[in-house]
Amino acid sequence: MELKSKTIFLRLVEQSDAEFILSLRINNNYSKYLSRVDDNLSEQERWLADYKKREALEQEFYFIICRNSDSLPIGTVRIYDFIGDRESFSWGSWILNENKTRYAALECALLIYDFAFFTLGFKRCHMDIRKQNIKVIEFHKKFGVKMIGETEIDLLGHYFPEDYLSIREKINTMIESYDKIS
Numbered sequence: 001m002e003l004k005s006k007t008i009f010l011r012l013v014e015q016s017d018a019e020f021i022l023s024l025r026i027n028n029n030y031s032k033y034l035s036r037v038d039d040n041l042s043e044q045e046r047w048l049a050d051y052k053k054r055e056a057l058e059q060e061f062y063f064i065i066c067r068n069s070d071s072l073p074i075g076t077v078r079i080y081d082f083i084g085d086r087e088s089f090s091w092g093s094w095i096l097n098e099n100k101t102r103y104a105a106l107e108c109a110l111l112i113y114d115f116a117f118f119t120l121g122f123k124r125c126h127m128d129i130r131k132q133n134i135k136v137i138e139f140h141k142k143f144g145v146k147m148i149g150e151t152e153i154d155l156l157g158h159y160f161p162e163d164y165l166s167i168r169e170k171i172n173t174m175i176e177s178y179d180k181i182s
């Protein structure tokens with residue numbers, strides 16, 4: 001399975017991606033607001049082996065984000081925590097490194113929402129975002145995510161296909177009209 005847009009594509013993670021994933025997860029620039037991962041390659045490989053079982057059951061999808069121009073891995077993103085019969089999903093493990101393309105984040109969000117809402121048929125997206133992760137909160141708010149509550153450390157958000165459809169074309173136009181791929 002491959003999800004493709006203008007400058008990036010998403011492919012399912014493989015065991016051989018363990019080192020790349022670990023390098024992102026132990027990098028302080030990226031991991032500040034993500035759950036802690038030990039700097040241990042065999043533990044990461046074990047985690048991925050367990051994940052692959054969930055993937056086979058279509059309970060979770062973990063992607064490597066790659067550049068179209070040279071297939072270089074530039075990040076990760078995962079959809080998980082599937083509730084009910086396609087009632088709701090969450091997404092996270094979202095990292096883009098310094099090799100990202102100009103609008104990789106927007107392209108990635110569109111690929112994830114298209115896949116989850118329209119291919120898988122989810123009716124809602126739920127998310128918890130660290131309150132201190134201001135940039136990502138702003139990103140989701142610009143998409144129209146509704147903040148519906150909070151815990152001590154997280155803001156809780158809900159997002160629906162109709163919210164997404166009302167912004168999708170505008171974002172697509174931004175992506176398409178940007179020509180210089182960094």
Ligand SMILES: CC(C)(COP(=O)(O)OP(=O)(O)OC[C@H]1O[C@@H](n2cnc3c(N)ncnc32)[C@H](O)[C@@H]1OP(=O)(O)O)[C@@H](O)C(=O)NCCC(=O)NCCS
Pocket residue numbers: 029030031033034091092093094095096097100103105106133135136139142143167171174
């Ligand atoms: C989260 C992450 C992948 C987002 O990628 P990013 O490239 O930083 O994304 P940005 O927030 O800069 O958004 C990309 C651009 O889209 C723009 N944008 C976002 N939503 C938009 C919208 N609805 N309409 C118009 N523009 C929008 C942003 O303003 C930004 O443009 P700019 O560069 O001109 O300011 C990245 O910051 C990262 O790896 N962070 C560390 C890990 C992390 O905290 N992950 C999140 C928790 S899972």
